[in-house]
Amino acid sequence: MAGKSQELISKLLQAEDEAEKIIKAARDMRSAKMKDVKPAAEEELAPFRMKEEQKFVEDQRAMQGKNNTSAELEKSTAAELATVRSDYETNKKNGIKHILDKVLDIDLSIPANVKQALLMGA
Structure with a gap:
C-alpha cells in the first residue's frame, strides 16, 4: 500500500511539474x-x-490668439476708463457749481396770479 501511495504522489508531482511547464510556455x-x-x-x-497633436497645437495657437485679444481688450478698457475718470474730474466742479446755483438761486418774488388771488380773497 505504501508503494502505491508513493507512486500516486510521484504521479501527482509529475503532473504539477507538467502543469507548471504548460503555464510557463503559455x-x-x-x-x-x-x-x-x-x-x-x-x-x-x-x-x-x-493628427491629434496637430489639432492640439492649433487649439493652443487659437487660445493664445484669444489671450492676445483679451490683452488688447483690457488695454482698451483701461484707456476708456482713464478717459472717463478724466472727464469726471473735469466736469465735477462744473456739475457741483451748476447744482448749487440752481438750489441756492431762489426767486423770492410772489407770482402775479398768487398776488391777485390773495388780493381778491382779502
Whole structure:
C-alpha cells in the first residue's frame, strides 16, 4: 500500500511539474505575442497621434490668439476708463457749481396770479 501511495504522489508531482511547464510556455507565448503586437499597434496609432497633436497645437495657437485679444481688450478698457475718470474730474466742479446755483438761486418774488388771488380773497 505504501508503494502505491508513493507512486500516486510521484504521479501527482509529475503532473504539477507538467502543469507548471504548460503555464510557463503559455506565459512565454503571451509575452511574445505582446511584443509582436506592440509595434503593430504603435504603427497603427502613429497617424492618429500626429493628427491629434496637430489639432492640439492649433487649439493652443487659437487660445493664445484669444489671450492676445483679451490683452488688447483690457488695454482698451483701461484707456476708456482713464478717459472717463478724466472727464469726471473735469466736469465735477462744473456739475457741483451748476447744482448749487440752481438750489441756492431762489426767486423770492410772489407770482402775479398768487398776488391777485390773495388780493381778491382779502
